[in-house]
Structure formats: C-alpha cells, structure tokens
Amino acid sequence: MSSSTELSEGAQELQPKSRTAGLEYLREAGSVLRIPHLPEDVDEVRTDDDTMIVNMGPQHPSTHGVLRVMMELQGETVLRSKPVIGYLHTGMEKTGEDLTYLQGPTNVTRMDYVAPLFNELVFSLATEKLLDVEIPPRATWIRMLMCELNRMSSQFLWMATNGMDLGAVSMMIYGFREREGILDFFEKVTGLRMNHNYIRPGGVAVDLPDGWRDDVLRLLDIFPERLDEYDTLLTGQPIWQERTQGVGILTTEECLALGITGPLLRSTGLPWDLRKDDPYLYYDQVDFDVIVGSYGDSFDRYAIRLNEIRESMKIVRQILDKMPSGDYRVQDKKVTPPPRHRIDESMEALIHHFKIFTEGFRVPEGEVYVAVESPRGELGCYMVSDGSAKPYRFHIRGPSFVNLQALPHMLRGGMVADAVASISSIDPIMGEVDR
Amino acid sequence: MDEPDGLPPEDEPALIHGAISSLSRGQLVVHSARDDYLDLVGSLYDDGYRVCMDLTGVDYLMHMERQLPPGVRAERFEVVVNLLSTEARRRIRVRAQVPGADLTIPSIFHLHPTTEAMERETYDMFGIVFTGHPDLSRILMPDDWEGHPLRKDFGVGRIPVQFKGAPPAR
Amino acid sequence: MGLEDLNHNFLTGSIEDLVKWARRNSMWPATFGLACCAIEMMATGAAHFDLARFGMEVFRASPRQADLMIVAGRVSQKMAPVLRQVYDQMMEPKWVISMGVCASSGGMFNNYAIVQGVDQVVPVDVYSPGCPPGPETLMHSILTLHELVRTGEITKRRAETGAGAGVHVTERRVAVATPH
Numbered sequence: 001m002s003s004s005t006e007l008s009e010g011a012q013e014l015q016p017k018s019r020t021a022g023l024e025y026l027r028e029a030g031s032v033l034r035i036p037h038l039p040e041d042v043d044e045v046r047t048d049d050d051t052m053i054v055n056m057g058p059q060h061p062s063t064h065g066v067l068r069v070m071m072e073l074q075g076e077t078v079l080r081s082k083p084v085i086g087y088l089h090t091g092m093e094k095t096g097e098d099l100t101y102l103q104g105p106t107n108v109t110r111m112d113y114v115a116p117l118f119n120e121l122v123f124s125l126a127t128e129k130l131l132d133v134e135i136p137p138r139a140t141w142i143r144m145l146m147c148e149l150n151r152m153s154s155q156f157l158w159m160a161t162n163g164m165d166l167g168a169v170s171m172m173i174y175g176f177r178e179r180e181g182i183l184d185f186f187e188k189v190t191g192l193r194m195n196h197n198y199i200r201p202g203g204v205a206v207d208l209p210d211g212w213r214d215d216v217l218r219l220l221d222i223f224p225e226r227l228d229e230y231d232t233l234l235t236g237q238p239i240w241q242e243r244t245q246g247v248g249i250l251t252t253e254e255c256l257a258l259g260i261t262g263p264l265l266r267s268t269g270l271p272w273d274l275r276k277d278d279p280y281l282y283y284d285q286v287d288f289d290v291i292v293g294s295y296g297d298s299f300d301r302y303a304i305r306l307n308e309i310r311e312s313m314k315i316v317r318q319i320l321d322k323m324p325s326g327d328y329r330v331q332d333k334k335v336t337p338p339p340r341h342r343i344d345e346s347m348e349a350l351i352h353h354f355k356i357f358t359e360g361f362r363v364p365e366g367e368v369y370v371a372v373e374s375p376r377g378e379l380g381c382y383m384v385s386d387g388s389a390k391p392y393r394f395h396i397r398g399p400s401f402v403n404l405q406a407l408p409h410m411l412r413g414g415m416v417a418d419a420v421a422s423i424s425s426i427d428p429i430m431g432e433v434d435r
Numbered sequence: 436m437d438e439p440d441g442l443p444p445e446d447e448p449a450l451i452h453g454a455i456s457s458l459s460r461g462q463l464v465v466h467s468a469r470d471d472y473l474d475l476v477g478s479l480y481d482d483g484y485r486v487c488m489d490l491t492g493v494d495y496l497m498h499m500e501r502q503l504p505p506g507v508r509a510e511r512f513e514v515v516v517n518l519l520s521t522e523a524r525r526r527i528r529v530r531a532q533v534p535g536a537d538l539t540i541p542s543i544f545h546l547h548p549t550t551e552a553m554e555r556e557t558y559d560m561f562g563i564v565f566t567g568h569p570d571l572s573r574i575l576m577p578d579d580w581e582g583h584p585l586r587k588d589f590g591v592g593r594i595p596v597q598f599k600g601a602p603p604a605r
Numbered sequence: 606m607g608l609e610d611l612n613h614n615f616l617t618g619s620i621e622d623l624v625k626w627a628r629r630n631s632m633w634p635a636t637f638g639l640a641c642c643a644i645e646m647m648a649t650g651a652a653h654f655d656l657a658r659f660g661m662e663v664f665r666a667s668p669r670q671a672d673l674m675i676v677a678g679r680v681s682q683k684m685a686p687v688l689r690q691v692y693d694q695m696m697e698p699k700w701v702i703s704m705g706v707c708a709s710s711g712g713m714f715n716n717y718a719i720v721q722g723v724d725q726v727v728p729v730d731v732y733s734p735g736c737p738p739g740p741e742t743l744m745h746s747i748l749t750l751h752e753l754v755r756t757g758e759i760t761k762r763r764a765e766t767g768a769g770a771g772v773h774v775t776e777r778r779v780a781v782a783t784p785h
Binding site: 008368392395402405 | 459460462464485486487488489491493494497498501502515517521524526528547548549550551552553556560572573574575576577578579584585589591592
C-alpha cells in the first residue's frame with residue numbers, strides 16, 4: 001500500500017485484505033490454533049468494498065500514550081486490527097550502553113514511567129546478580145516497600161485513566177487523590193515525584209527519612225475507605241458493567257501462547273504471579289493472595305487491579321512490622337560510594353568515590369536474565385556484561401510490549417467502542433513498549 | 436528456581452537435546468548453532484517450556500573474545516531466547532550463534548506466537564532476518580529508516596552540546 | 606437586589622483587552638501527552654493541582670478545538686511528522702508549551718531516536734524545564750503564557766516573525782496556593 005503522505009508507515013500498516021489474505025489468516029488464526037501452514041480455502045480474494053480501514057491515533061484522547069491502532073471496520077464491527085508502535089522509541093537500550101551501571105537506573109526508570117521503581121529494581125537485580133553481591137536485608141525490605149507503594153500508585157493511575165476512557169470522568173479527577181498521597185511520600189524519600197533513580201545496584205540511594213512509618217500508616221488508613229468509594233462508584237454500576245463485561249475476552253491458552261502475563265493472564269484464571277511463583281526480594285516471607293478472574297474480560301481485569309491495591313496494602317503493613325535496622329546499601333567498597341564525611345578523612349574513600357562516579361564499578365563478564373512482577377506483568381532484564389564499567393548490552397522485556405500482541409485478538413469481532421475498553425484494560429505504557 | 440536438578444557439574448558441559456549447556460550465574464543456558472536452533476526450541480517445547488518470555492539479539496562485534504563453553508563456535512550475532520515452564524516453574528535460555536555474513540535464522544513464530552513482535556524488534560534493531568516470520572517489517576523505527584540502531588557499528592547519534600567536557604558527536 | 610438596582614450597567618473597555626481576556630482565561634489544551642510528562646500533565650489537571658481554575662481542564666482531542674499544545678514528553682523520529690501535522694491543524698491563535706527537558710532540548714536522550722528539541726518542528730512559546738516538571742512548574746509555565754497573552758506581546762511577535770515567544774521558565778514556583 002503506497003501512500004504519498006509522509007505520515008505513512010509503509011509496511012508496518014494494515015494492508016488491504018486482497019493483498020494479504022493468506023498471510024493475515026496465518027497470523028491471526030495461527031497464534032491461537034498454531035497452524036503452521038495455510039488451509040486450502042484461504043487464498044480466495046475477498047473484495048473489500050464494504051469494509052473501511054480506519055486509523056486511531058497516535059494522538060488520541062484515550063490516555064494510553066502514543067499507540068496507533070489501525071482497524072478494518074465493517075459498519076461498527078472490527079474485522080481486523082493492527083497496533084503500530086514505535087512512536088515513543090527513545091533508543092534507551094543504545095543510550096544505556098554508554099552509561100555506567102550506576103547511571104543505568106536513571107535511564108531505565110523512564111521506560112515504564114508509571115511504575116518507575118520496578119524498572120530500576122530489575123536493572124539493579126540483574127547487575128547485582130552479575131556482581132554476585134549480597135544485598136543487606138534492610139535494603140531489600142526498603143525496596144519491597146517502595147515497589148509495593150509504586151504498584152499501588154500505578155493501579156490507582158490505571159483506575160483513573162480507565163475510568164476516563166470509558167466515560168467516567170469523575171474517576172479521573174478523584175483517582176489522582178491517592179496517587180498524590182503516595183507521590184508525596186516518594187518525594188519525601190527519594191526527592192522526586194516520578195522517575196526516582198532511587199533503587200541502584202548495591203541497595204538504595206538513601207535511607208528512609210524519620211517519620212516514614214507514620215506517613216505510610218496515614219496513607220494506609222485513608223486508602224481502604226477511598227477504595228470502597230471507587231468500588232461503589234464503578235463496580236455495581238450497570239453502565240460500567242455493560243461496557244466491560246464480555247469485552248476483550250482472552251483464554252489461558254491464548255495468553256500463554258502470546259506470552260502475556262500480569263493481570264491479563266490472571267483474569268483468565270491462571271494464578272501466575274512472579275512474587276509467588278518465582279519469588280525475588282523477600283516476597284516468600286510475606287503473606288498475600290493472588291487475585292484471579294474467571295471470565296478473562298475487562299471487568300475481571302478491573303476487579304483484579306482494584307483488589308491488587310488491597311493486597312499491596314496488606315504487604316505494606318507486614319513490611320512495616322518486619323523492617324529491620326541496618327545498612328541501606330551493600331558495604332562493598334568497590335560498588336558503593338563511601339559516606340560523604342569519609343571523603344574528608346580517608347584518601348582511599350576519596351579515590352573510591354572518584355572512581356565509582358567517573359569510571360564506574362566494573363562488573364565481571366557474564367549474562368543473566370532477571371524478572372520481577374510489575375503491575376503490568378513480567379518485567380525482565382537480560383544483561384550482558386563484558387567486564388567493563390558499562391553494560392555491553394541490556395534488554396528490558398517490557399510486559400506491555402508483549403501484552404499488546406493480544407490486541408488483535410481482543411478486538412476482533414467487537415465493536416469500535418469496545419476497542420477503547422480493551423486497549424485500556426491491557427494497560428499499555430508506551431514507554432516500555434517502545435523503549 | 437535456578438537450580439537444575441540432575442545435571443552434571445559445571446566443568447563438564449552436559450548435552451540437552453544434543454546441544455551444549457552451561458550455567459550462567461546459576462541460570463541454565465543452552466547453546467546452539469543456527470542449524471539446530473529450530474529443533475532445539477521444538478524439543479524444549481515438548482519438554483514443557485511452553486512460554487517464550489523474551490527473544491532478543493546481541494551484537495558481539497566489540498567483544499568477540501567472550502567466554503563460551505568448549506565446542507561452541509562464536510559468531511558476531513546471537514539470538515537469545517528465554518523460555519519458561521509454568522508447570523515446573525523453571526526457566527531456560529537458548530543462545531543461538533548467527534554469523535554476520537549470513538544474517539538469517541529460522542523464526543519460531545509457529546511454536547511461540549509471542550515472538551511475532553519480538554522478532555520484528557530484533558530485525559529492526561539488528562537486521563537479523565527471521566525466515567518464516569509472517570510479517571517481518573520494522574516495528575520501532577520509521578519504515579524508511581536506514582541502518583540497524585543496536586549494532587555496535589551504528590553510532591549513538593549524539594549531537595554536540597555546549598558544555599565543558601561534553602562527549603564529542605558520534 | 607436584582608437587575609432593578611443596577612445603576613451603572615455599562616462596561617467599557619477596548620476590544621483588544623476583551624479578546625485577550627477571553628483567550629487567556631479559556632485556553633484549551635490539545636491532548637499531546639507522549640511520555641512521563643503526560644502523567645504529570647494529567648496530575649495537574651486532576652483535583653489536587655486543578656487546572657480547571659484557569660479554565661483549562663478540558664483537554665480537547667480534536668486540534669481544531671484547541672488553542673494550546675503542551676508537548677509533554679519526548680518526541681521520537683516517528684512522531685515528529687505527526688506533531689507537525691497536529692500543530693498545522695490547530696487554528697490561529699495557537700501557542701505551544703514545550704513541557705519537560707525532552708521536549709525542550711532532547712533531554713537526557715541525546716541520540717538517534719529523539720528529536721533534539723521540539724522547536725526543530727514547531728515554534729515554541731514557553732519552555733518548561735524538569736524531568737518531569739512538577740505540576741507547580743507546569744502551572745507556572747501556563748501562567749507565564751497567560752501573562753504573555755495578556756500583554757499582547759506574543760501575538761505581535763508571531764505576526765512579525767512567525768516564531769514562538771521562546772520564554773524559558775527558570776524556577777519552580779508555587780504560583781497559587783494548592784488546596785489540601
């Protein structure tokens with residue numbers, strides 16, 4: 001399909017049916033039924049006079065970032081669709097090859113910008129696995145606390161934007177209340193509201209400030225009642241139910257074939273959560289439930305994310321009790337910069353500080369893959385080190401990148417209006433899709 | 436989750452479906468040449484590694500002297516596939532060597548449909564052609580972009596910035 | 606009370622002032638949230654920081670109905686033509702706020718994929734620093750723009766050179782009291 005405007009993305013776009021009949025069928029049906037070859041009746045050319053290829057995005061009111069979806073419509077029904085991504089490609093993996101391991105979290109934190117601490121966590125865990133260092137317990141518990149709070153703020157944001165996408169604009173206005181409370185706490189601890197660069201290889205950047213326990217308890221006191229408010233606002237409401245129930249249905253086999261994880265996979269009934277099934281940090285020492293759905297539709301995903309906030313609150317309460325005292329970063333002098341006052345006292349400390357911040361610490365050669373459970377699914381980091389102070393190659397497996405492959409399946413046969421509900425229930429964050 | 440049970444110790448590379456395996460920081464890695472790649476992934480699929488978590492590429496142009504187990508011939512590019520078995524809760528990694536002169540490798544789309552987008556991204560970033568992929572087009576860069584950004588001979592594209600000690604343009 | 610008691614029921618002023626007042630007090634932004642800055646833009650529109658008190662809570666999706674384009678986030682090579690097309694579809698008078706360092710100058714991403722400053726594509730009136738700029742900084746930028754519209758500077762300059770005002774916001778100020 002050649003186009004004379006410079007806005008065409010050429011081969012990446014949805015091609016007319018007559019040219020792609022066999023290939024499209026293979027692509028669509030093959031991913032569910034795993035047909036390795038074409039059935040015989042597919043080569044017939046269908047005239048596409050009564051269908052229309054419509055373009056949605058990349059700039060559109062649905063607040064899920066610069067995603068472009070091309071849909072072939074027959075009336076209001078979506079026959080085929082194709083997401084076109086790349087509108088936020090930032091070259092972070094290439095940039096990261098020029099930054100040291102200590103500067104790495106600043107770079108990767110901007111991938112999934114709604115839950116930035118998870119990106120930093122997975123990068124730091126991969127680096128520490130390559131370094132073979134043991135992180136002190138307090139640092140690990142602090143990481144867990146911050147990540148669970150970030151999970152809550154991400155799910156609150158999702159509820160707000162999902163509400164707005166489906167028309168419940170008041171959800172957007174009020175949904176940011178709780179997120180602001182959590183962001184205030186983050187600003188107190190890390191200095192920034194977003195993109196904190198707090199979790200670094202070796203531990204965390206600074207210790208928790210005095211009075212953090214009271215701040216967190218205050219948040220935990222307010223949230224349950226607010227969550228009940230949102231529950232009342234949305235869950236039982238007939239319009240909400242009509243718009244989300246039965247929309248964007250996926251099955252477990254489809255999800256596993258497409259590599260989909262997170263609330264989408266759990267909505268189909270499979271209780272796969274890396275915090276339970278492949279525990280990292282100290283998630284095996286805290287008690288929480290994994291929420292699963294039964295129908296695999298958007299309503300299930302909404303309910304799962306709402307209740308995940310409640311489960312995260314449970315985890316945070318347990319962390320409050322279990323937080324030990326101790327170091328907030330590993331005491332290995334080659335990895336961790338010395339405390340500032342030591343620089344005046346010791347020459348060695350000055351040299352270490354200088355080396356760590358200019359050249360960076362060297363990481364032994366090797367390659368690892370580490371995965372954590374982000375609010376969107378499995379966030380993984382594959383890191384290759386060549387023994388120098390900068391990663392030779394790292395690849396972040398963004399859950400949204402993989403989850404977006406469910407979009408053609410969810411949209412097929414549905415209405416155009418359901419397209420927005422489905423996209424929203426996938427919760428794509430284009431920063432980690434495009435990196 | 437990272438301990439392989441019943442495998443011989445690290446100094447003796449064991450064979451998994453005929454391919455050399457090793458341990459990398461406690462994680463099980465299977466190395467394959469390009470010709471055995473498809474069969475290997477198929478056999479691992481039958482073993483229970485039904486979910487492909489990640490497929491990516493690495494350009495080893497600046498690090499050709501990397502450590503590989505004896506018997507594995509190093510090429511310029513590698514395709515790395517991370518597989519997961521949800522029943523056994525185990526992961527395994529396949530590293531396939533791809534020569535720079537003949538940059539093709541079979542696609543595993545028919546086994547793992549999730550690789551549709553991942554292989555497109557690896558093609559876009561490295562230029563590795565996945566034969567058998569239903570729709571190998573660029574996914575992150577514009578359609579008319581020339582070059583493959585993540586290759587080591589593709590510069591970062593930095594423009595000069597006016598401050599002292601800034602790195603030069605590349 | 607009521608209309609009967611009104612004695613002086615004429616307001617006089619210049620049309621210019623009236624038009625400027627209308628323009629700045631109901632400047633509708635176009636939805637152009639790209640990346641992390643978009644989240645902070647949404648937070649500015651939400652209840653805690655509340656853009657509605659400046660008449661700006663309606664983010665219009667259609668560029669025809671929008672006056673202001675807040676480029677919130679990093680602009681990649683693929684997105685740049687789209688950005689220009691949306692800007693061209695907006696009707697005069699229109700203004701552009703470049704929110705965040707990535708939109709203003711490419712930010713921390715000095716590489717092949719990101720346009721090094723959105724002023725390479727569209728004329729920018731206010732540059733807002735931060736990564737991401739907090740809601741207070743964004744509101745300060747918006748109020749700076751309102752001030753430029755109030756004095757009429759910005760319309761005159763645009764007519765002469767076609768360029769944007771290019772004002773750099775340099776501090777994060779709490780422009781108005783935030784409600785609690």
